[in-house]
Amino acid sequence: MSSPSSPSSPALPPSRDRIVAALRAAGCVFAEDEAELILSAARTPDEISALVDLRVTGLPLELVVGWAEFRGLRIAVEPGVFVPRRRTEFLVGQALAHAPDASVVVDLCCGSGAVGAALAAGLDAPEVHAADIDPAAVRCARRNLAAAGGRVYAGDLFEALPAALRGRVDLLAANVPYVPTAEVPLLPAEARDHEPPLALDGGADGLDVLRRVAEGAGRWLAPGGCLLAETSERQAPAALDVLTRAGLTARLAVSEELYAHVVMGVRG
Structure with missing residues (x-):
């Protein structure tokens, strides 16, 4: 023995x-x-x-255990995929408040698909689409959106989406990267060392990807459809200007509790 x-x-x-x-x-x-x-x-x-x-x-806890909680959902995450932040729950709440009857939803720059999954859970059986340029994110999002029947595409922003969605999207959630390039090295190590740079770096002023999304949004949104994107307090005025210049009716929503800033642009 x-x-x-x-x-x-x-x-x-x-x-x-x-x-x-x-x-x-x-x-x-x-x-x-x-x-x-x-x-x-x-x-x-x-x-x-x-x-x-x-x-x-130093590996983020969510990557250690393999999931992150997001609006009461257990979202699968894996190394190399952006971990959904609690403050982004505010974006989802704003989307649901704006269009509680939305039937077509797109989660652009979807990462793990957390936003799309939360919107699917908060709406009445919507048609859910998501896209990301990163293969690891696409793989992860497919797991998280499977229960909602969501379709996930690999590609660069709108280029990834099927043409049949043009003019039909009620909610376009685009949690774009918005950290200015020079500030990426200043991020906490958990983000800087363990999340893909593509999910963090928004260009010189942090608004490069938002500009591209806003420029194309009008062709994909349904009348009255809304684009929502997270930004920082400092960038919010410029982000609103980006949406206005793209022909959208823009406004800012702020959560002091979550320190979250969401710009919203509605197609007339």
Whole structure:
């Protein structure tokens, strides 16, 4: 019979207290909550240790456990895919408030597909389409939108969408990258080191991709259809000007609680 120290003995799971201590030492502010998530995600003691090691090295918690919570949904995420932020829930809320009866939804620059999935959950069986230029994002979004019957396309913005959608889109959510290029190196390490630059870098002033989306939006939106995009407080005036110059009726929505700024442009 093997002794407890024998190589053939099963590994003992790290105690919750040891996990919390390791996470706290690594700078995790919500170490207790993260420990619970890791313990619920792991199936074996070795897997617990492996997940703790990944988190301690700086991998975002969502990528460690394989999912992120977004408006009450469990959104699958994987390495190389942008992790949905809680502040983006405000964009979804604004979209649903603007068009509670929307029947055709597009999630452009979809990343994991979190926005499209949340819109699908908040509407009455809409037709959902999503697109991203990154193959890893497309793969991930297909998993997250499968239950809603969503269709996900690979390609650059509107070029990825089927032509049959022109003039039919009620809600066009475009969570475009909006960090100015010079500020990308200043981002927290979790984003800077573990998320794709394409999902972060918005060009010199952070508005390059928004300009491209706004320029094409009028051809894809239905009458009364709305484009929604997240931006920063500092960029908001310029972002509103981008939408206005594209012929949309623009306004800004702000959540002080989430520190979220969403520009909305409606086709007349």
